[in-house]
Amino acid sequence: MKKTFCFLFVVLFFASCSRALAQESSENFDVRTVLIGFTSKQERKLHSASRLIRKILRTPEFKQQILAHTWKGKKTFADSMGLSNEEIYKKIMDGAEMMNRLGPNNTMDLEIELYTENDSITIGYTYPSIVRIYMNRKYYNKFRPYQVADNMMHEWLHKLGFNHDVKDTPERPYSVPYAVGYIVKGIAREMHKSELKKSFDVITEQTPSDH
Numbered sequence: 122m123k124k125t126f127c128f129l130f131v132v133l134f135f136a137s138c139s140r141a142l143a144q145e146s147s148e149n150f151d152v153r154t155v156l157i158g159f160t161s162k163q164e165r166k167l168h169s170a171s172r173l174i175r176k177i178l179r180t181p182e183f184k185q186q187i188l189a190h191t192w193k194g195k196k197t198f199a200d201s202m203g204l205s206n207e208e209i210y211k212k213i214m215d216g217a218e219m220m221n222r223l224g225p226n227n228t229m230d231l232e233i234e235l236y237t238e239n240d241s242i243t244i245g246y247t248y249p250s251i252v253r254i255y256m257n258r259k260y261y262n263k264f265r266p267y268q269v270a271d272n273m274m275h276e277w278l279h280k281l282g283f284n285h286d287v288k289d290t291p292e293r294p295y296s297v298p299y300a301v302g303y304i305v306k307g308i309a310r311e312m313h314k315s316e317l318k319k320s321f322d323v324i325t326e327q328t329p330s331d332h
Contacts, residue, residue, distance in 0.1 A: 147214060149227055150178045157234035157253075163261065167233070170269035173309045174229065177270075184210055186304045192295040199295040200285050209297060218280040220252045229277055235261060245272050247279055254280075267309035275302035 152171040156164055177183050187210045192199050196206050204212065215225035223230060237258045245256040254276040261269065278298040285296035293299055 147179050147181075147184065150214060150216070151175060151228045153228055153230050155232040157232070159233075159235055163235065166261075166264075166266055166269060169266040170273055173266055173270045173312070174273060174305065176312070177305055177308045178213070178229075180308070182308060183304065186308075187213070187301065190295075190300060190304075192292070198297045198300055199292040200283065201297060202282060209301075212281055213278075213301070218252075218277075219249070219282055220280065229273075231273065231277060231280075233273075245276050247276050249279070252280075265313075267306055267313055270309050271302045271306035274305045275299065278302070 152175045154167065154171055156167060159167065188206045189196065190198055190206055198206070198209060201209060214227065216228045216230070217223070217225040218230055221230055232253045234253055234255050235258050236255050239259050241257060241259070243257055244260045245254060247254045254273075256269075256272065256276075260272075264272070275298045278301055283297040285298050286293045294303070
């Protein structure tokens with residue numbers, strides 16, 4: 122009986138520690154960027170997108186949406202590398218990019234260069250063998266911060282080893298880079314709406330009534 126009790130205590134203790142570490146990991150998640158070819162105005166937009174990502178990945182809502190994501194009726198992602206939703210969330214929180222050799226540091230480390238290709242429909246791209254991510258000015262200049270955040274998240278997930286179909290297949294939107302990017306964009310848009318409502322409410326409160 123004592124052995125059973127001790128075993129259960131150890132299991133519960135480690136489960137509690139795991140939950141505490143996961144919470145601490147999300148609360149401390151950070152974003153660091155090295156920017157190449159950006160003007161001051163373009164840098165400000167990128168930093169706004171970075172703040173959005175930092176804020177979003179620290180929320181319980183982000184975790185809940187990752188864990189609840191479904192594909193073909195199951196809680197999973199397409200092109201998941203055989204990982205469960207919980208393992209994908211942990212991999213994101215660890216922030217261990219494959220090429221920069223920093224190891225798990227609870228940080229999104231990005232090196233981003235702007236390029237111009239007006240005839241292209243490519244928003245951004247990278248390669249498995251390099252650290253740098255390339256973003257097309259054609260789209261970047263007209264994107265809002267939440268759209269930039271989506272693209273940053275998408276390309277960064279490639280740096281964690283996740284891929285997707287090259288062609289626009291039915292399963293591609295459910296791959297980790299696309300699906301998680303959409304989750305980030307969706308939460309960011311709701312945050313944006315919330316901030317606009319708060320600003321409107323403040324203006325309304327401060328505006329004298331006509332009556």
